[in-house]
Amino acid sequence: MTNALIEVEGLRKRFRTRRGPVEAVAGIDFRVQAGEFVGYAGPNGAGKSTTVKMMSGILLPSGGRVEVCGLVPYRERKRLARRMGVVFGQRTQLWWDLPLEESFELVGHLYRIPAADRRARLRRLEEVLSLGPLLPVPVRSLSLGQRMRAELAAAVLPAPEVLFLDEPTIGLDVEAKAAVRDFLRQLNRDQGTTVILTTHDLDDITRLCSRLMIIDHGRLIYDGTVEALRTAYGTTRVLVVDLAEDEPVELAGAVLARAEGRRRWLEFARDEVSAAELIARLLAGHEVADLTLEEPDIEDIVRRIYRGEAPP
Amino acid sequence: MAEGLGVYLRLAAASVRATARRPAHLAARFLAAALIVTLEVAGVALLLDRFGSIGGWRPAEVVLLFGLGFTAQGLALVFGDTLEADEVSKLVRRGTFDQILTRPASPLGWVVASYVDTRFFGRSLAGAGTVVWAADRAGVAWTAGRAGLAVLAVACAAAIIFGVLLAAAGFTFVTVQGSEAVDVLIYGGQYLASYPMHIYGSALRFLFVWLVPIGLAIYAPALGVLGRQGPPGLPAWLAWLAAPVAAAFLAAGGLAWRAGIRHYVGTGS
Numbered sequence: 001m002t003n004a005l006i007e008v009e010g011l012r013k014r015f016r017t018r019r020g021p022v023e024a025v026a027g028i029d030f031r032v033q034a035g036e037f038v039g040y041a042g043p044n045g046a047g048k049s050t051t052v053k054m055m056s057g058i059l060l061p062s063g064g065r066v067e068v069c070g071l072v073p074y075r076e077r078k079r080l081a082r083r084m085g086v087v088f089g090q091r092t093q094l095w096w097d098l099p100l101e102e103s104f105e106l107v108g109h110l111y112r113i114p115a116a117d118r119r120a121r122l123r124r125l126e127e128v129l130s131l132g133p134l135l136p137v138p139v140r141s142l143s144l145g146q147r148m149r150a151e152l153a154a155a156v157l158p159a160p161e162v163l164f165l166d167e168p169t170i171g172l173d174v175e176a177k178a179a180v181r182d183f184l185r186q187l188n189r190d191q192g193t194t195v196i197l198t199t200h201d202l203d204d205i206t207r208l209c210s211r212l213m214i215i216d217h218g219r220l221i222y223d224g225t226v227e228a229l230r231t232a233y234g235t236t237r238v239l240v241v242d243l244a245e246d247e248p249v250e251l252a253g254a255v256l257a258r259a260e261g262r263r264r265w266l267e268f269a270r271d272e273v274s275a276a277e278l279i280a281r282l283l284a285g286h287e288v289a290d291l292t293l294e295e296p297d298i299e300d301i302v303r304r305i306y307r308g309e310a311p312p
Numbered sequence: 313m314a315e316g317l318g319v320y321l322r323l324a325a326a327s328v329r330a331t332a333r334r335p336a337h338l339a340a341r342f343l344a345a346a347l348i349v350t351l352e353v354a355g356v357a358l359l360l361d362r363f364g365s366i367g368g369w370r371p372a373e374v375v376l377l378f379g380l381g382f383t384a385q386g387l388a389l390v391f392g393d394t395l396e397a398d399e400v401s402k403l404v405r406r407g408t409f410d411q412i413l414t415r416p417a418s419p420l421g422w423v424v425a426s427y428v429d430t431r432f433f434g435r436s437l438a439g440a441g442t443v444v445w446a447a448d449r450a451g452v453a454w455t456a457g458r459a460g461l462a463v464l465a466v467a468c469a470a471a472i473i474f475g476v477l478l479a480a481a482g483f484t485f486v487t488v489q490g491s492e493a494v495d496v497l498i499y500g501g502q503y504l505a506s507y508p509m510h511i512y513g514s515a516l517r518f519l520f521v522w523l524v525p526i527g528l529a530i531y532a533p534a535l536g537v538l539g540r541q542g543p544p545g546l547p548a549w550l551a552w553l554a555a556p557v558a559a560a561f562l563a564a565g566g567l568a569w570r571a572g573i574r575h576y577v578g579t580g581s
Binding site for chain 2: 053060074081082090095097098109110111
């Protein structure tokens, strides 16, 4: 016995299609401890949502083992449903034609939340997600950003131990994205809710997740921190320099990647030369107006992983 | 289960409230459904009047069968309309059903309660009105027993139709394609059951008395309501069979639904 909140072992899912069987999930293993915030990424059709469906009891695995909150999802679907929250970004789980407050009331009854608890939690959620003015509005009239805040509130109203999110920020503007992210960060920190976030938006992951899992062709190809991923793959950093005068730059250990006016982009490998050393060399030979250091872009790294590049 | 039922009643109430937010729309749909029944019944009554009788039944007696059929069909469709193939296939394709499976509720209870179609109350009420009107014209002397038989006919036929819908929905989880086959049974069956069973040839009679026993459920109790003995091979006492047969249909439909869900969860979309 362990106390992992989610345990996945040798999990497989095979679909029969017209073109023969397809292994959507081809044997994956991971554990998620209570309180973790896990990003789950992968290209389309990699097996992300199939994994989430097996964890939430929507699909029966073809092989392997999955347990969530100590329950076998497909076998104890209803019991697990009381302890988990689900938000599928593109679909609503609110009552479309009714005022928002009625959705919260129905969720309260459905999850048997005592009325006093419901009111207290709702008051807090209203405040954090600024839902107050939206309560009398029919869900169909809410903007996408408003609706997503409402979806989150409905999903966490029963105080779930684990929250599965599928693309919760898709289509949202910058402000709405920030509101959703702030809320999720707070929820994870203050309530200790475990969050599994499936997303294409790597920005969501770098801003929120302590851990990143990447799946491709049904296999887990990365499981670790975002930082470790950067270190493993992101060996190339870029020093962006604004020179005082337009002059050629040549530095040992760095390659000129781009030049524009007096600005130079100098690429260097982090394990060959440190940024400090390179800057010292630069300042020894040139007059510099300004400089910044660019870390490897996580999107780039993940794209390279999808393409099958091994870490250097 | 009792507290569970409360949740489904709330869901049903919510779905009615959702439609009621556009009262004019709701009223129009309700009236249109009732009007269709009224027109159809009027048409049949006028037509039959030209013939005087059909299979020895007076027009009002035949119209009584129509009334029972419409009442039952309307009742079954109020809760069962979403179980029709194209609706179920929509729930699956849009991913709504996945979400239903993440709820702490029975998927069947959820689907049935969440999509109550009030329009079919119109059909059901107009059907009931037809029964009352036709019984009056046919000179039926209502007794508790006869009223009970009428209720039995409606309840059993509705249960059978609902059972067929359930089975079809279960099947749709496997095919994920809409299919009109069920409509043939539900609408066609109701229509055929609206004429005295004994006018049909043996094949049709066998189909709707025994295979999809809407005919049995309506015709046999109606014999009792009208104080008739029934033709050879279709005695009035067959009404007693209606309830167990309807229960069996409902149970079979429930099993097919569950098998459909097991298939859905097993292979996914």
